[in-house]
Amino acid sequence: MRRLLSMILVPALLAGSTTRLMAQEPAFLHFTDMDGLPSMTVYNILQDREGFIWISTTKGICRFDGKHFRRFSINGLSSHDTPFSLMDVEGIPWFYNLAGDIFYIHHDSLQLFNVPKPHTSSTIYSLAVRNPYIYITWSNMEQPLSYRYNIFQPSENLCLQRGYVFLGLKENELIGYDIATRRMSFDVYAIDQQELILSHRLKVPITSEPIIEHDRFYLYSNGNYATIATNHFRIFNHCDELISETCLTHLFNDRIKYITFINGDEVFISTAKSAYIFQTATKSLNEIKYFSQYINTIFEDAFRRRWVSTTDYGLYLDLNNQAEIFTTHNSLLPTNEISSIKGIDTAIYLGHNNGTLTRYLPASGRLSEIWHSDAGRIRAIVPQKQESALVASDHGIHLIRLRDLSISSCTNFPVGSFKSVLSTDNGDIYLSTSLGLYRAGPVQRSGISCEDFIRKREIDSRCLTAAVSRGFLYAGTVNGLFRKEGSKWINVLGRNVFVTRLLNYRDSLLFTGTDGEGLLLIDNSHPHEIKISTAANLPSKHITSLCLIDPRTIAIGTDNGIYIYPIDGTAGFGINLRDGLPGKEVLDIECKNGMLYAGTTRGLYRIPVSRIRANSENPYLDIENILCFSRLKSYPFSSLLPYNHNHLRLFVTQRSLVSGSELRSYYRLDPKSAWTPFAGPEIDLWGLSPGKYSIELFGINEDGISSSIVSKDFVIDIPWWKSLWFNALLLTGIFSLGLTIAYTHHAKKRREERRQRQFQDQLNTFREKALQNQMNPHFMFNALNAIQSFLSKNDQLNAMTYLSKFGKLIRMIFEQSKLHKVTLENEIIFLRNYLELENLRFRDKIQIELSVDPQVEFIASEILIPPLIIQPIAENSFKHGLLHKESGGIFKMHFSMEGSHVSVVIEDNGVGRKKADQINGWKRIFTSSTGIASTIERLKILDNGENKMGLDIIDLVDENGDPAGTRSIIKL
Template sequence: MTNDLVMSFTEDSSGLWIATYGGGISYFTDGQFINYSEKEMLSNPLIWCSATDNENRVWFGTSSGITIKDKTGVHPFHIDETIDHVRVTSLKTHQGKMFIGHRNGLSVYSGDSIVHLDVGFKRVRALQSTKDGILLVGSSNGIYKFHQDVFTRVSVKNDEELYPAYSIAAMDSNRFWIGNPNGLFMVTNDTATKIKLGPASGHNFINFLLLENKDVLWAGTNHGLYEINVSSLNKNGGLVARNYTPSDGTRSYETNLNAAYKSSAGTIWFGTINGALMFAGERFDRDHQPEVPVLNISEIQLSLDKTNWDKFCRGYLKGTNLPMNLSLPFQKNHLTFHFIGISHSFPKQVKYQTMLNGFDEDWNPVSQTRFITYSNLQSGEYTFRVRASIDEKSWTKEQTFSFVIKPPFWKTIWFISLVSLLGLTGIYIIFKVRMRSLEARRTTENLIYKTRLMNLEQQSLNASMNRHFIFNALNSIQYYINRQDKLAANRYLSSFAKLIRKNLDSSNSTDNLVLLTEELERLDLYISLEHMRFQDKFDYEISIAPDLDTDSIRVPAMFLQPYVENSIWHGVLPMQKPGKIRVDIVKTDNQIKFIIEDNGIGIDESLKRKKSKEISHDSKGMLITSSRINVLRKITKRNIQIVGPFELQDEQGNGIGTKVEIMFPLEKNTTFSEKSR
């Protein structure tokens, strides 16, 4: 033959025709081959299928239409444009007509006319006539029956893997087999049953099916030929089949699509990727189970050397002389296992599968190699398993060997525990040193902040009791004395003395905080003195929320006075009419809000007058208070906020006053009551 890739067989009255993939056609007669490979003879040298019609003409389906052998010789057969330019994948003579399967579906040639059927076929690869006169059509999307010029789709349960149909073999229209890349399926009435031929995918990739007789079904796979006992498919005992591979004399493991044929003389022909195979071997006893080899693990080696295991085991097994309770140090982790399966009938066909529990996730591929090596095994418990077979169906009982590889000392529990303990101790020491360092740093920072706060407290006291305020207060007292207003003079002098005393007392506070009651009394004394001094210039009001217990809330000393002083001097005094100053103290969530508001000239106007020297009073109290709040915020870790002062404006944008808000978070032990001021 001109090519070993055999794709199809058929015969006419003279002999056997063998079609190849790329090598043309060979005619086998009287033990000789005649080759037809000239380009002018063939539509395409890539041939997929063949069939003989009722007129003794031989049809060949190629990658570009039909080639035919008739009385005039071998030549392309032009039917129409649809067939001439399409790959023809199956041919079948049925009821005097030639059915042509191709990638676009199915066509029927009868007489001199061609009919292209539009039944819903897609890529027809399999055509098979049954004994009851029905044509089975296998496509990529279904199985169809053709009977009395009508196509009917075969409804099959659980048909998810049934398509595409590569090949069909049939007893009758209600019992047939389908082969495809997914496996072999037996279809009985409307039910498909998958039949597993072997352990790997190559065993179950079906290229062709051929029913030799009612007892024998042949399947061509990618792992050789399978001769299947048909009656065993209905028995509970399971599948009885024999796998023929190159070790049995076949030319190749891999077979081809459509490449099976039973001649009129009863000879079975198969096509492989390495030529044609004519089967004429003896039949095996289909009720006889194949011989199972006798299997043993013969030897274990360490680093490919014979090893004295005395110091690693507790004796040796009788019969095999393998070490018992083998326990190896971590560096002895390169092991080779030798095994042997003895079969008197098939000594060269013994195959093995191995697996190392603790290392392999599944059985290793079937091999005829009688040893396996494992390198760099990690510490742990292992069990080596091996089994043997002749046909890869019947396996011996597993032979096993268990052993242990001990971990290195740095992976042992005692070492890990010791290192962990030392590590935790080190971490604890570092943590304590760090905490002491942080504590010392915090103490130093707090000392610095407190020193700064004391300085700011002194500055605040100085700002509250500045020489101008004292001078003006004494002038006011002198004024009342000169007017012989003893009552007003005594009242002013009494209030002034109380204010001085409270200011001096607050400067002695250890944590720079005073009760809100004391702070409000001080503020009231200050405003009342200024109000007596400027009787017709402003009124004032201090409002306290009724749910605040001022005796349990502590606030910075003298922190409200600078903002009230600012409202008096820069807000209401420059006005032509009397002004109003209001101090509101309310509770929001878990904080106190202090609101100081006046209806004075506003910030913009005050700045203008200050530039023009109309206002000469200069107070640093608000700046000092802001600095005190910043230091307190760092010491107490409480988010004290000052918003303002900001200008209040009317709808025309004119200034109508000033407002400042101070938010002071409450301490955790602060309580509220119904007490009000």
């Protein structure tokens, strides 16, 4: 979601004003039509029981879940401009417009409520809902009249005796006051009983037109209730006795446009000129300072956050944390990039990236530029004695006297650029620079002696920070954290770590911020037994600043917001863009006088420490709908599903109003399985096996607050052929068949034997076919490995050549896979292509020869053999014999006739089986090889015990008895 802060958007609202407000502004979240709002003019805001926000605008209504604005529309409306809305006691949102259209939400869709009007030109004057009735007062008549309609049968209606302005429900009874007497008396009736429950005569009769459409009613927990009616604010006790009354006559000239209760203590009032907050306890009226002329309403949700609707400027969210921001748009900040912050006495000093130093006085709100330097960005501001402060910029050291703001400077030190400054209690000053850590000082009352200021370089590694803990000096460098012991520097961590910040906590913990490893907690209470731990759940591992905000809490600045880290180990939380932070990259943080200040690349952020809190909103998740899918269509979900409805799609509703995309959601299929994250509103569960399931979902926001677990139980039934009844039926049938066979066995013995032989032949055929099918993917797998090898070596030419030949082989395999037998001629063609591939693969490493006796060649087209019966043996020679031979490899394949059989001799001069066994476990490979094992098994099946077909493997040796290769003989 695109979200901007008031530091950018509020000035746009003020652009039309003749006077520019130069002061800090509240840190609001801002939502516009680019975020999904239907319109930039927003009217009413409601919140339902699940915590979703409902918004009515000039272009329809929408629901906000923290991430998306979901629009709801319906055909048949006279106008989409919807200024009025209400929530009934059952949590159903109702809406109506000036044209008299009434619509509501039912089963997550918008429904039009058609009601007969007294007159075609009638418009809605007042509306209330109390199931099963809806109450409407119609205008555009001589006297407004009220009707009661049955929600389920709108044509069933009752014209009430009076015209009412409906206030609300009191003790589950709808009450309203009489329009006819409103100028003289405030007469309130129980609507259904038509019973007068109170009558309060006005002290001063009303002569101007009172507010009607926006009258409000608020019920307190003690039974008292408040009303805003006829321009009066009144509080009554539970006995309907008036407790207090306030007339808003002093706003009559402003033309009051809208009034609503924010809560029991505050009332929002919008007029033609401005907007106000009326305090019910003190009866005080306070004008809203910011963009008040554009506000339509203020709504306080269940989490005490305030939603501000506006005309033409969208929707704002006030987190109600009293956070403020300072930018170049709303204050006198010279730049938005604030590189350093320091609170001294009652002032806050800000160092900027452009070398400017500004001072902010919280008591008066004054922000002023006090000095500018061309020596680079201001890196550190360190208070000194005699009401002075040391200011370090990139290329200089400056002493500023706080009383008169006079400054003396020393620049062009030959020590590199400055990074930070440490001032110790004994007056020593340590300067962290790009060339190391230097000891300097002390600063005299008269100023800085530039010639004598730098005394000694302590460490020569690039240093970014320094600290003193338990009397030891620590230096944080780009090469690690070092501690000075005597004249030596010891690497505390024992490794290279980019250290950015150090903070000493009570001489027991040294908080070490790093660039890349997050925050390291170094327990140095016993310097010789240092314990190191890492802070968890940080928003980033790049630490920019550290600050102690109270005795037990550390604020950690990162390049992705601020993390509040309790030292006692309790759960921490973050401050980020959704908390009003103007920019996610935090350059420095400072805590002073109960306020936390954060300098970012986009302005200054200030928040009371007491208002820093985690996002306590419990996320909401629910399974809105489930669809089941088979191969052809979708089906509605039920708790018992057929076996083939095992693809489920869950539609999940989620809500976390300020988490946005940082809401993390998880699901699991049963309580014993691991949680699986999901991001979208849909979860697809594919190929679920039969069984019982209890799918569970939950969400957790950015600060670790989780929702309740939502679950849905269902069962996927087993297939019918695995069911108990089918198996019982099957066993019964088998038993009956057995009896029949036994009964007829003697008479049909010989025929059965013949049938058995046919069956065995078919079985052997099927087994052989299965083994053949097993060979096809085996060969393709090995060929693809060869192509992958070429590509990994970036040998594109050979890869393309190999791929072309491999394509031809694949086509031959697919053609032959449909056949039980192929001709020997085609098999030889296939083997020639295969050997060409292997020759291309091994290049000049192996000499390959294939020869065919003329006698075989003459009848090769007539001889039928099983497909892919020879290639695995040849492949085995390459893979396990010749692969391990460096050069001079020879591979021979020869076809010849031996009697009525074809003999295929495959011979190689590889390393032999024994050597291959030593290299890669020949026997294990041989026995588990799919190609060899399948070939042997196929030959056995085809031979059918006649010993006419088979495979012999002979180990060859040389004159010295050493392995000299392998000869494989296939008899076909």
